Amino acid sequence: MSTTTNDTQRRGKAPAGERVADWMDGRLGIYGAAKKNLRKVFPDHWSFMLGEVCLYSFIIIILTGVYLTLFFHPSMAEITYEGPYVPMQGVRMSEAFASTLDISFEVRGGLLVRQIHHWAALIFIGGMMVHMMRVFFTGAFRKPREINWLFGFLLFVLGVFTGFTGYSLPDDLLSGTGIRFMQGVLLSIPVIGTYLSMFLFGGEFPGTDIIPRLYSIHILLLPGIMLGLVVAHLILVFYHKHTQFPGPGRTEKNVVGMPLLPVYVAKAGGFFFLVFGVIAFISAIATINPIWAIGPYRPDQVSTGAQPDWYLGFAEGLVRVMPGWEINLWGHTLVLGVFIPIVLFPLVLCAIGFYPFIESWVTGDKREHHLLDRPRNAPTRTAFGVAWVTVYLITLIGGGNDLWATHFHLSINAITWFVRIGFFVGPVIAFIVTRRICLGLQRRDRDKVLHGRETGIIKRLPHGEFIEVHEPLPQDQLHKLTAHEQPQPLEIGPEVDENGVRRKIKRSQKLRARLSKSYYGEGAYIPKATAEEYEEITSGHGHH
């Protein structure tokens, strides 16, 4: 395996590995790439591995998905079930549903693979969400990584749609209800809705085309695009080198960590098996989507608790809490009760997706950033992120309002009203509270720098006074707590220049200045401790 060393001596007698490497280099030029990357450094932090959780669950989904295609029949032809599962014997169902029953009850290990596939999908999208939040709250999306943020964002959105199409394939009563919902949504689109529905379903709902069509979208179109995006995402991670948290020896110009070979090959490679192991374990002990208990789809049957998988829960919540507005004019119907939530759904996602560009415009900061922010040091961004998460969670509650009602003994109508109000009020409160907390933490950092760490040891002075002993921070801590910058807001400047001529100030500039003030202006941060303050306090009285 010694592709790293390339000795000139003893040509022809070189070990087999070396000869293979030479052969490859002659055709692919692998040494050029390997020279740069074999000992490439990756910083160590647990949160930097969240992306790997996604990558590996994606690979697991592809592996198990290929297996499932060997047994699944994406057909809506109606048959009568005659397999081993008693409560379904003699029931009419589509071939898609019947073959999913076969995978679960007749193919040895089929149930396990199905469960791994579905659990991995939930974890994949959950992992992307957490990964995205990590990148967001630490400011890792800043230049030069905005494009990679967009790639990741697209992967998240496509992941959601791939998940939805996959959830629909077994043609069970739950997923069929989801497809019915999708059809209702298509119908609500003004002007072209009815045509879209007819074209997608090959006629009226449900028809016999939708499952085969979703199948090719689920196994070919969407995963194909995602695979390309994943590769591009990884290439950019390599190209940009990873970000790192501030700390001793870590600057904007370097990267400190362990080399790819051997440590990261072992850790990241091992981590793939760990992720797969955990998902396999969950699939061994917990049922997911027991379609045999749910039954085949029939458009006149339904069950309470009809929900999509969690990642669409917030869209479901938007739809559930929307008032039933409908406008009838000139012989046409505008179905706002369905259409507004469906427009809000991508808008909520885009609010976070386009944030990096908004932030860089507001702050006017076009420098490269490789050192991460501690969330408290960027209070406005952190508060915005928490507000976004709040909207997401509140609508997620709306999406499960029936289960909240039964399990917490509440009224479904009360929950719906709570979500309707919370959708507007929740993020505002979250924004204000988060900013305050961030400022509080900044103040604590400042105190820690100036007065040291509280040790919890109480000392009694000769004259009877009790004091708590404060221990000065070590140098690396002092550096870490003061390394961040605290920029000034942009200002428009005087409206009249020195010659008395009125300057033209564009409205966008005014908006920008106002936003910039909220990022960097008064109340956006506690001034960090300066060296002078520190000197004064430490030289004066040793403790406080």
Added chain:
Amino acid sequence: MSTQDIPEEENLPAEQGAKDSGEVAVPADPFADPGVPPHELRIQDIDDKAARHSERVVATLFTVSMLATVGFIASFAALSVDKIIYVFPLGHVSALNFALGLCLAVALFSIGAGAVHWARTLMSDHEIVQERHPIEATPEARAQVFKDWQDGVADSSFGRRKLARNTLFGALALVPLSGIVLLRDLGPMPEDKLRHTKWAKGKRLMNQNTMQPLRPEDIPVGSLTFAMPEGMSEHDHDFQNQIAKAALMIVRIKPEDIKDKRSLDWSHHGIVAYSKICTHVGCPISLYEQQTHHVLCPCHQSTFDLADGGRVIFGPAGHALPQLEISVNAQGYLEAKGDFAEPVGPAFWERG
């Protein structure tokens, strides 16, 4: 604390306490970067016994993995696919799924744990510092690229040969139309498909439970019955499409409780028949509360009042549930007096 004008193209926001980490501005800067802390040895680096112990742990994990894979294959061969066992606290689970899943989990997790333990205890843990290189090109390279580009564009005569250029644009703009035209046969035109159901004058209401025609005396106050039009069968090729529109829910309300005049007229002695398909997005709505006469949709909680013409009283649905006008035929069976007067199910642009 200087302020600055909004720059046309950006320069940097002013920094307080200007300093780049690493550069020590004042020699006595108490917050100066102390640099990467010195490497400290692990127990395994100095104690060979500890290192050998680590190696044994790693090897044990890999061995466990091998055993688990053997276990996986053995379970696959030995356990019947329909064997159910009781495992506390999981319940009555498939023995095969449980055994395969557990073996696979152990086999995979042990490889991962072994590799990570190896990396953490036996591989070098010297931190390495690498420089980052600027991504942006040098001004010379930039100039060269622009020049090459301009040369290429000039050579192509793209700017001068306007006729060739514009017809190229035209051709490129038109050619995707073929692809769009090909999509036409994905489905038929809507026409009035969404406006009609299988219900028609004289069609009897067939009880879905027994597939027998319903008589008024079968339906007491407070009961709930689902019906489909006479002549429909589960085995019809378009059964799913038809039941998606024709599904009917029948309840009986005391005539004096029915608030809506038309609704009362369309009922038979308080027996009202409503579409089972929600007017929001089309879920089969049927969570009927017999005391309040409310019916709730399980998907998005639209609530309709069946005693008041199917009016929406809560939730996201935009219009009332369509009612089917019914009466009794000569033989004493309930029958429809025609199709629904309006389209059933979700609203759409042409619904009006």
Added chain:
Amino acid sequence: MKKLSARRRHPLAAVVVLLFALAVTGGLYAAFAPADKAKADDSAQSLTIEEGKKLYAVGCATCHGTGGQGSTDGPSLVGVGSAAVDFQVSTGRMPAQQPGAQVPKKKRIYSDADIEKLSAYIASLGPGPVTPTKEQYNPEGADIAKGGELFRTNCAQCHNFTGKGGALSNGKYAPPLDDVDPKQIYEAMQTGPQNMPSFPDTTMPTKEKQDIIAYLGEVNNSDKTSTPGGMELGGLGPVTEGLFGWIFGLGALIVVTIWVAARTAKAKKS
């Protein structure tokens, strides 16, 4: 003490305190939450009067009126039939404890013999559904798969695919059907208790009811029902699956990432 005060400043101290506070809050909630168990009615136990009417006068007349004609607190019982009495009293729903959106199931108070007497009295007020006999509700030999279809058409919209229950409007709910007695399932379909509509024998004959009971016995029986894939997670669908995936799936993976990325113990430092 010194140790404690030193650890008070430990970075993880806040987490420990938070967990402790959560545990205490949960404990208090459990202690003060309204208990589902009903207190046995002493008056009922001390009753020696054997007749249903007298039982009725003591236990039921306050709300349902002295002659079963009903009042503002309870509906008329004329014509509800013995099946309704048997269902309401044997599931403990009646006598009701307090007014609310819905009267919950609780520990039953009356003995079988007393219920029979009460039923006889109410049945005498007017004709109504009669308490089913064992032959009627016995699901043996019934068609489970047909029962499943009937259940999905008639019942699942409120009670969920396999009878795990669900929400109705304004705090009402369809109760879970876990391990409910076949007789009570039959009676519920027959009489339509509270806001549940009835499914009388005229539209759902005995055979179909037996199919439904057989289906429930197959898919919602804690001793018998198998969940091949592992834990059932409440059988409530994607919401609980999502919660489980986040807490145990992602949660476990995050614990693993922390282990993978943590620094190995150094030889010198404690």
